[in-house]
Amino acid sequence: MSEGFVSTEEGPTVRCLRLSAQPWPHAFNEFNRLTILAEDAPDGHRLFFSRKIPSERLSVKLIKKWVKSCQRWHGEDCEEPLTKSVLEMPPNFRVIDTWARCVVQAPPHCRYLTLSYVWGPIEVFKLTSSNIKMLAGPGGLKKVWHCLPTTIQDAITLTSSLSERYIWIDSMCIIQDDDADKRGLIPHMDLIYDRGFMTIVAATGDNANAGLPGVRKKSRSCVQMVEELRPSLRLTCPKHLTDLLNNSVYESRGWTYQERCLSRRCLVFAHR
Ligand SMILES: [Zn+2]
Numbered sequence: 001m002s003e004g005f006v007s008t009e010e011g012p013t014v015r016c017l018r019l020s021a022q023p024w025p026h027a028f029n030e031f032n033r034l035t036i037l038a039e040d041a042p043d044g045h046r047l048f049f050s051r052k053i054p055s056e057r058l059s060v061k062l063i064k065k066w067v068k069s070c071q072r073w074h075g076e077d078c079e080e081p082l083t084k085s086v087l088e089m090p091p092n093f094r095v096i097d098t099w100a101r102c103v104v105q106a107p108p109h110c111r112y113l114t115l116s117y118v119w120g121p122i123e124v125f126k127l128t129s130s131n132i133k134m135l136a137g138p139g140g141l142k143k144v145w146h147c148l149p150t151t152i153q154d155a156i157t158l159t160s161s162l163s164e165r166y167i168w169i170d171s172m173c174i175i176q177d178d179d180a181d182k183r184g185l186i187p188h189m190d191l192i193y194d195r196g197f198m199t200i201v202a203a204t205g206d207n208a209n210a211g212l213p214g215v216r217k218k219s220r221s222c223v224q225m226v227e228e229l230r231p232s233l234r235l236t237c238p239k240h241l242t243d244l245l246n247n248s249v250y251e252s253r254g255w256t257y258q259e260r261c262l263s264r265r266c267l268v269f270a271h272r
Helices: 060-074 132-136 140-147 150-161 179-195 241-246 254-262
Strands: 002-006 014-018 034-036 094-097 102-105 112-116 166-168 198-202 226-230 233-236 266-269
Touching: 102 132, 102 140, 112 150, 112 179, 112 254, 132 140, 150 166, 150 198, 179 254, 198 254
Parallel strands: 112 166, 112 198, 198 266
Antiparallel strands: 002 014, 034 233, 094 102, 094 166, 226 233
16 A cells, blocks of 8 residues: 555645555566556545546547646646757648648647557558648548548547647658658657657557557457455556557557657557
8 A cells, every 4th residue: 555645725735545456476467456446536536546447439538637637737847848959840840730631831839749650561641742732722631531541540530539730640741752851851750759749659559550449439449357345446457558568569669669758748559
């Protein structure tokens, strides 16, 4: 059991007990950590407990709450870019406008998300010198929507569900058959991830059709084990992000790992 002090806005500081069990030797035990369910913890003290994972769809409301909490409590640590680079964004820096459904020149200092994912051995639809004019027109993306890999479709859908307008995705924002365009952007990928507001990390599967589990109906299948000790006292065993990522193709690629490290905030999809 660990304990901590939780400051409340109006009242005095209260002591909070957090139940967890760590069996030994945990290297041989799948359930290396147990916690009570957040829903069974008192109001205002649920932050560090595992919550019940809705089986079908992710909760956009919950993600917005995480972002708000990050902005409120971490302040500059997460708001400021990791590097104090004075470099300006490259002039050919484009983003996907998820509201107008097209590829646009990034407005100055716009807030944008980024996607970090694995292309894998599939044919990925790309921005090229022959389709850029069509994709830059309002609604241009709709015309090729069915050609986009599932992960990219889900990332665009999620961005707009989060009420965010712009997202940067390499295959759709760099003209893939234009060497000058590539030269202008690829060396600045670190800056692009560093300046992004949040990175969506697609760490399930081994290709760009893996999708983001939970974004579309019935796309999530993770099973959460919950044991009820008595009414309103349930235990669960959360999986650690490092354990989930350790066996992933995503984590085995050097550049995706770099992209994640360069990002200020990450929304990681690691559960199927
Ligand atoms: Zn934060």
